[in-house]
Amino acid sequence: MNNENTEEKNNSKEKLENNLENSKKQKSITKRIFGVIGKTIAWVIIILLIAILIRVLVFKKYDVFGYRFYLIGSGSMEPTINVGDAVVVKESENINEGDIIAFQEDNMVIVHRVNKIYTEGEKKLYQTKGDNNNIEDGGLREKQDILGKLEYRVPNASNVITFIKNHMIILIIIIAIIIIGILVKGLIL
16 A cells, blocks of 8 residues: 555656646747747837838938928927927828918928918818917918828927937947847857
């Protein structure tokens, strides 16, 4: 009977050890899977950010996924939007009085509020005015002049963007070193 109890205990202990070993293997596999998924997501984000930076800063293409980014250089919209802020606008078919829009005028982008909307047949015309201005803007905006409607304001973004522009080569070298380091580490492990 003692031998049977000893055998049962040994079998039970063996089963427990096997279960623990299988559990460790399962955790290890799960950990590896999440590691691969995490690295893949990180790479996608890094590549996407680099592509966006290059598109905006090098090629001066300000639309990314339908959004456009502009730095504010005048105080015409203060205190709503300040000098040095960045705004993000997106094309919109639904523009109402009170909306803040970006529009093209004489090779300049202006960000002002829609003060009034006039209808001329089926055509809509938009009167704009800066919040900090005493008078309305001259002329009326047509739909094709409007680049987009304000989606977001990023306070004091010009400092960061100016730094990035002035140090673009250094940032690209640092990013390249990080990517090479990650690749080498991945190849060694």
